[in-house]
């Protein structure tokens with residue numbers, strides 16, 4: 001089960017190389033961008049990805065593991081097709097973020113951090129998303145959904161379930 | 163004083179992210195003036211005269227920071243824009259990144275010219291996927307227009323600019339941790355000295371400024387440092403973006419002159435407490451700044467000195483409004499959960515301290531606290547903040563101390579009678 005970039009990922013990686021100096025230090029800067037490309041392709045970061053990224057960037061697998069585990073957005077386990085990330089930090093918490101995540105958990109029958117059996121949904125509780133003026137905020141994959149309400153959440157889940 | 167939009171000028175127009183719209187409204191004129199009519203040292207003088215203080219939270223004068231770089235030092239030197247925007251309550255940079263990226267880019271190129279820098283990176287938090295797309299598009303537009311790359315506007319000056327996507331770590335907003343992250347490492351803050359101006363990215367001289375700091379630069383070049391300084395108070399120049407959220411009727415980002423009365427921002431612009439409830443407290447500068455009680459807000463104006471004179475900090479300008487229904491114990495519990503999650507773990511007092519703080523607030527919140535716990539917060543704080551590499555230690559002890567000092571009754575009530 002080894003991992004390798006598709007042509008599309010490889011092309012993007014080669015473009016990114018131009019952003020950094022060509023020496024070993026510049027190559028190490030590519031570890032995080034390379035992990036991003038891997039996660040987009042594979043959904044999560046496993047040992048094979050780590051080995052591959054280390055090879056691409058001229059770094060040790062141990063270094064890449066250290067980086068992958070330091071940053072919370074790199075998934076160390078597979079996640080569902082729709083990743084629902086609920087902010088419950090100060091402003092979102094004051095305006096209903098906790099109720100929203102509880103509602104989503106009970107509707108989908110999973111706990112925070114869990115994935116539904118059909119692999120359609122994963123729920124994470126996250127820290128301030130930098131959009132507190134439109135709290136509460138839920139990040140759905142790459143997109144922010146702001147001024148979230150129970151109704152909007154329900155129709156979002158309906159939409160993503162089908 | 164109403165809102166005074168300089169950075170946010172015309173931001174409501176749906177074309178405001180586009181280079182044509184930006185140029186059509188005077189954009190990149192400051193860059194042209196800087197490159198063709200001003201020497202780096204003249205620009206530096208204007209920057210110093212402007213009293214522009216760094217908008218990332220620490221408020222360090224931008225002109226002074228720029229003068230730390232030796233522009234003739236041989237070899238590559240770097241400019242870094244801090245778009246990590248992680249301090250809870252802060253959401254102003256996202257507005258610029260998404261709706262007016264060119265004003266930030268223009269400020270960066272001027273900075274690079276002043277300091278003689280070769281390349282720049284805009285470090286954007288990983289969750290800001292859409293803002294990253296917006297900035298990437300703006301960078302492409304600028305290259306196509308000859309505003310980035312080789313021989314900018316025919317001036318002979320060259321500068322390259324790239325975005326870098328973070329991956330979820332609050333600490334990477336701290337500038338030396340950000341530099342480590344840009345180097346493809348874990349985001350651990352570095353011991354200083356040496357400062358980034360000597361040993362920064364790849365061990366090379368580097369300057370880090372916040373998105374909003376760069377975005378203020380074009381207006382200073384166009385109108386002069388004195389003009390900019392005159393907009394604000396004697397020590398805090400210009401306008402500042404405030405993010406106001408929580409229990410407030412019209413949350414959002416407001417750009418106002420430094421020194422604007424608190425009541426104008428809060429009542430006239432933001433519409434006061436949501437749903438006519440009573441005000442309980444305000445966190446004026448992001449989650450790590452001391453909370454203020456309503457009576458402490460009397461006479462406060464929105465500038466570094468006034469907020470400090472009230473015992474808090476302007477920080478990143480993130481105002482969080484708390485109404486009378488707010489449970490201060492539960493709120494502090496949530497805040498300390500955040501810090502316990504985000505410590506990078508490098509310094510023992512911080513790593514152990516934030517977990518210990520979280521343990522203490524957890525038992526109080528669950529009705530198992532002891533009165534001594536409140537003193538324990540005080541005692542531990544003395545050994546955390548002063549013994550860590552970066553300011554994260556202070557960032558979590560400060561809210562704990564201010565909450566428990568100013569709302570002691572509520573904590574005592576939980577300790578004595580539990581959570582009812």
Ligand SMILES: Cc1cc2nc3c(=O)[nH]c(=O)nc-3n(C[C@H](O)[C@H](O)[C@H](O)COP(=O)(O)O)c2cc1C
Pocket residue numbers: 215216217218219220221222244245246247248249332333334335336337338370371372373375376552553554557
């Ligand atoms: C824990 C911590 C988090 C920080 N987060 C941010 C941030 O998200 N954005 C930012 O611009 N500055 C942040 N800073 C401040 C930076 O270290 C640095 O002072 C700033 O980027 C310098 O730019 P300025 O002088 O233009 O403000 C943070 C500092 C600390 C200690």
Ligand code: FES
Pocket residue numbers: 087088089090091092093127128129130131132135136137250251252
């Ligand atoms: S508190 Fe949720 S986005 Fe800031």
